[in-house]
Amino acid sequence: MLRTTMPILIGMAVLGVVSGTMLQSFEKQLLIYPSILFLIPALIGIGGNLGTIFGSRFATGIHLGILEFKFSNPIFRNNIIAILIVNIIIFLILGFMSYFIINLIGIGVLSLTNVVLLSFFAGLILTSALIPTAIFVAYISYRKGLDPDDTIIPTVTPTGDIIGILALLAVIVLLL
Amino acid sequence: MATDDRDLAKEYLEKYSSLSSIISQILPILLLALVGSLLTGFLFLEMRNSLELLPGLLAMVPAVMDTRGGIYGAFGSRIATGLHLGIVEPRFVINRNVNRAMAAALINSTVISIIIAVIAYGVLHVLGFETIPVWALVVISLLAGMISGLILIGVMIVITFRGFRRGIDPDNLVGPLVTVTGDLFSIFALLFTAKIILVIIT
Numbered sequence: 001m002l003r004t005t006m007p008i009l010i011g012m013a014v015l016g017v018v019s020g021t022m023l024q025s026f027e028k029q030l031l032i033y034p035s036i037l038f039l040i041p042a043l044i045g046i047g048g049n050l051g052t053i054f055g056s057r058f059a060t061g062i063h064l065g066i067l068e069f070k071f072s073n074p075i076f077r078n079n080i081i082a083i084l085i086v087n088i089i090i091f092l093i094l095g096f097m098s099y100f101i102i103n104l105i106g107i108g109v110l111s112l113t114n115v116v117l118l119s120f121f122a123g124l125i126l127t128s129a130l131i132p133t134a135i136f137v138a139y140i141s142y143r144k145g146l147d148p149d150d151t152i153i154p155t156v157t158p159t160g161d162i163i164g165i166l167a168l169l170a171v172i173v174l175l176l
Numbered sequence: 177m178a179t180d181d182r183d184l185a186k187e188y189l190e191k192y193s194s195l196s197s198i199i200s201q202i203l204p205i206l207l208l209a210l211v212g213s214l215l216t217g218f219l220f221l222e223m224r225n226s227l228e229l230l231p232g233l234l235a236m237v238p239a240v241m242d243t244r245g246g247i248y249g250a251f252g253s254r255i256a257t258g259l260h261l262g263i264v265e266p267r268f269v270i271n272r273n274v275n276r277a278m279a280a281a282l283i284n285s286t287v288i289s290i291i292i293a294v295i296a297y298g299v300l301h302v303l304g305f306e307t308i309p310v311w312a313l314v315v316i317s318l319l320a321g322m323i324s325g326l327i328l329i330g331v332m333i334v335i336t337f338r339g340f341r342r343g344i345d346p347d348n349l350v351g352p353l354v355t356v357t358g359d360l361f362s363i364f365a366l367l368f369t370a371k372i373i374l375v376i377i378t
């Protein structure tokens with residue numbers, strides 16, 4: 001249990017520092033649009049939640065022996081589709097919520113359409129990257145006989161942090 | 177045992193694996209988590225000034241939260257699997273599997289707390305930032321890790337057990353619980369231990 005998790009955790013601590021530094025280096029651009037700064041924790045938070053739920057569900061499926069890594073398997077398919085649907089709904093809601101909160105505080109410069117699109121596309125990119133990552137780690141763990149409970153979540157969360165920040169920056173460049 | 181396994185798998189397939197059951201459980205939980213994380217964000221903004229009193233502390237925050245999420249996410253994932261496999265009963269009695277998962281989480285948390293403090297000190301030192309002594313960072317990180325870890329384990333066990341008894345899939349609860357309560361208590365615990373250290377240092 002410890003031997004599986006510790007190397008992953010150390011890698012994760014390093015990735016945590018990397019994503020923090022990355023954010024730091026974009027600080028100036030981010031400060032022009034406070035709305036985006038406001039979106040980051042929520043985006044990463046939800047991304048992490050979706051990734052963790054997906055990972056935890058996959059781990060259970062593997063342990064119960066009912067998950068197979070093909071799309072015809074109902075557990076495999078339903079988990080992916082459900083996460084994608086929830087992803088679309090929740091990031092649209094996040095976009096609207098952020099817009100109203102930042103305007104309430106009076107720091108908003110972006111239009112409602114822009115904030116909602118930012119949240120929606122950043123979220124979509126994030127989840128589209130997280131799902132294959134989780135599946136890949138689950139599959140490798142399954143093949144190598146590692147406990148997926150110990151491997152999926154610790155690898156998916158920090159990956160999500162970095163991809164979340166990158167996705168947001170990419171969407172900013174494309175949209176604004 | 178073989179029929180047992182098949183029953184469990186069948187029950188899981190019927191109760192927890194349909195598209196509508198996954199979505200209808202995850203969506204409200206995520207909305208609650210979203211509100212929770214927005215509140216934590218405000219709390220964090222409020223507390224930034226106090227964090228800046230101890231240079232070096234802020235550098236540890238993302239790493240502390242990240243690793244906390246990983247460690248207790250893994251802990252929760254184990255509990256959820258245990259509940260689904262029937263090797264963890266949703267009752268508050270001593271259980272070998274829960275104990276083992278708990279011990280692993282706490283040991284991981286202790287080791288990683290020390291590593292984070294040392295890495296943060298090293299990086300800040302190399303970059304030429306001012307920091308408090310490395311022992312102070314280690315003590316803050318360790319104590320905060322212990323306090324928030326114990327709280328998180330308690331919250332996780334109580335909520336997943338209660339939820340499971342009411343038909344809520346624990347796999348859907350673990351992530352949001354870790355992010356919301358984990359971040360919240362990590363910040364509180366960091367601040368609390370930082371205040372103590374601040375008194376000792378000055």
